[in-house]
Amino acid sequence: MSLADAIITGLQTTVVGLCTVFAVLIILMLVLKVFDVIFYKPLKPAQKEEVKTEKVVPVVKAPVAQSAESEDDEELIAVLTAAIAASLNTTTYNLKIKSYRRISNNTPAWNKAGIKETIESRY
Amino acid sequence: MSFLGETGIAKMINQMSASLADGNFLQVIGTPLMIAIACVLLYLAIVKKFEPLLLLPIAFGMLLTNLPMEFSQKLMHPQFFVDDGSGVGEFIDGGINIQKIVSEGGLLDLLYLGVKLGIYPPLIFLGIGVMTDFAPLISNPKSLLLGAAAQLGVFAAFLIALVLGALGLGFDVKDAASIGIIGGADGPTAIYVTKTLAPRLLPAIAIAAYSYMALIPVIQPPIMRLMTTKKSRSVVMEQLRPVSKTERILFPIIVTIVVALIVPDAVSLVGMLMLGNLAKESGVVDRISKTMQNELMNIVTIFLGTTVGATATADTFLNSQTLGIIALGLIAFCFSTFGGLLLGNIMYKVTGGKVNPLIGSAGVSAVPMAARVSQVEGQKENPSNFLLMHAMGPNVAGVIGSAVAAGVFLAMFK
Numbered sequence: 001m002s003l004a005d006a007i008i009t010g011l012q013t014t015v016v017g018l019c020t021v022f023a024v025l026i027i028l029m030l031v032l033k034v035f036d037v038i039f040y041k042p043l044k045p046a047q048k049e050e051v052k053t054e055k056v057v058p059v060v061k062a063p064v065a066q067s068a069e070s071e072d073d074e075e076l077i078a079v080l081t082a083a084i085a086a087s088l089n090t091t092t093y094n095l096k097i098k099s100y101r102r103i104s105n106n107t108p109a110w111n112k113a114g115i116k117e118t119i120e121s122r123y
Numbered sequence: 124m125s126f127l128g129e130t131g132i133a134k135m136i137n138q139m140s141a142s143l144a145d146g147n148f149l150q151v152i153g154t155p156l157m158i159a160i161a162c163v164l165l166y167l168a169i170v171k172k173f174e175p176l177l178l179l180p181i182a183f184g185m186l187l188t189n190l191p192m193e194f195s196q197k198l199m200h201p202q203f204f205v206d207d208g209s210g211v212g213e214f215i216d217g218g219i220n221i222q223k224i225v226s227e228g229g230l231l232d233l234l235y236l237g238v239k240l241g242i243y244p245p246l247i248f249l250g251i252g253v254m255t256d257f258a259p260l261i262s263n264p265k266s267l268l269l270g271a272a273a274q275l276g277v278f279a280a281f282l283i284a285l286v287l288g289a290l291g292l293g294f295d296v297k298d299a300a301s302i303g304i305i306g307g308a309d310g311p312t313a314i315y316v317t318k319t320l321a322p323r324l325l326p327a328i329a330i331a332a333y334s335y336m337a338l339i340p341v342i343q344p345p346i347m348r349l350m351t352t353k354k355s356r357s358v359v360m361e362q363l364r365p366v367s368k369t370e371r372i373l374f375p376i377i378v379t380i381v382v383a384l385i386v387p388d389a390v391s392l393v394g395m396l397m398l399g400n401l402a403k404e405s406g407v408v409d410r411i412s413k414t415m416q417n418e419l420m421n422i423v424t425i426f427l428g429t430t431v432g433a434t435a436t437a438d439t440f441l442n443s444q445t446l447g448i449i450a451l452g453l454i455a456f457c458f459s460t461f462g463g464l465l466l467g468n469i470m471y472k473v474t475g476g477k478v479n480p481l482i483g484s485a486g487v488s489a490v491p492m493a494a495r496v497s498q499v500e501g502q503k504e505n506p507s508n509f510l511l512m513h514a515m516g517p518n519v520a521g522v523i524g525s526a527v528a529a530g531v532f533l534a535m536f537k
Contacts, residue, residue, distance in 0.1 A: 010281060010299070011282065017532070020531050025520060025524055
């Protein structure tokens with residue numbers, strides 16, 4: 001193959017090849033744009049799950065440290081969201097925490113001591 | 124006393140004196156030199172951790188095939204697969220003589236059939252498919268363009284290889300295509316194309332492809348810094364939208380159909396990739412998808428690596444073409460990075476600064492190294508910037524892109 005032939009073949013293949021690669025991927029891109037229109041409804045999931053979340057929140061006995069003031073609220077909510085998502089086997093996108101409250105522990109001191117002793121005696 | 128003549132040392136000395144008599148000086152030290160190269164590659168795999176999962180079996184295969192042994196004792200006979208004119212392989216109409224390989228071949232000859240017949244690379248793609256998450260791509264379809272632009276290196280290296288071939292390095296159009304595909308930064312794809320178009324270059328191309336993939340964190344950053352501004356590198360991109368399960372399931376099915384309609388030769392790679400992905404995303408064949416990404420993939424990786432390494436014998440590997448391939452592979456990687464960044468910059472301009480051009484370089488398909496490089500470079504400019512998921516989009520698009528480029532070459536030159 002002469003140098004001129006090599007350059008011509010090379011350029012032809014490059015043009016055909018790059019155009020094919022772009023054509024295939026652009027078609028896929030258009031398909032994905034259609035996906036975007038059909039499947040993605042930004043607000044709906046949040047509304048749907050709100051009811052569910054309210055039911056769930058009181059059940060979660062979050063071990064909140066007593067110093068938890070408004071400053072680390074965001075962090076706490078992130079932790080709660082992740083914990084609920086994990087236990088409900090869903091993603092955090094579907095959840096919206098509206099409120100949370102600590103459920104106080106009313107167990108008498110003697111019972112607590114008994115539980116502690118039982119647990120420790122297992123080891 | 125006849126045992127002494129049976130030892131490896133005796134055989135190596137015989138070989139050396141035979142090559143010396145032929146005046147073939149490079150081959151005189153061929154055996155020890157190849158063993159030394161194999162040991163260097165083992166060092167790179169074990170100590171430097173260059174793609175050890177592949178480089179370790181490749182290097183050990185190289186060691187096994189270059190041990191001084193009788194022809195009949197050898198584990199691998201590359202002459203059975205590539206017609207070197209010696210008549211050893213007894214080729215039938217230019218095709219391999221399977222009867223002869225089965226009756227006389229060593230262990231690695233038999234395993235190499237999986238490469239020669241095009242079985243291993245698609246099976247590796249099956250496992251990669253299970254491990255790949257296409258969600259970043261589905262939520263940001265523009266990434267596909269970056270994955271296509273980063274195939275520039277494939278064609279640039281092809282062109283340069285063809286010109287060098289015309290200038291006397293002995294590469295024909297098929298060799299050039301196989302060398303070009305190194306720029307796809309995708310080992311199985313490179314092996315799949317090379318075993319069909321230029322089997323004699325297989326060891327050099329496979330080693331170049333895997334070594335440069337390991338070197339991506341060294342090759343890409345200087346080009347990235349050169350082609351982007353401080354301002355564009357610190358762009359924080361919008362958060363990706365969540366992707367529903369329906370989309371994740373439909374995507375692999377549609378990709379397979381679209382690719383088949385345009386480039387049927389790419390289907391054995393893309394089809395397997397998407398089968399693996401569908402197995403994961405559908406969630407109904409958990410056991411199968413676990414086998415695909417663990418046991419099956421590991422088994423195939425062992426066979427593929429060892430046998431590809433074993434094709435690197437002194438007479439196929441020690442020549443100027445190998446050096447040419449190693450140089451062209453680097454050029455291919457640089458051009459791929461350049462192509463991706465170029466389009467990344469255009470997108471940055473067109474969207475008015477919403478796209479960080481650094482994700483363009485992730486269009487080369489080395490998953491996930493290239494995306495990680497984008498992430499690291501982005502964080503150097505803006506420590507609170509997380510580009511990783513944005514870069515995964517072009518990254519997995521690059522896998523599809525390089526498989527399509529491979530299909531184009533196969534369709535044109537097979």
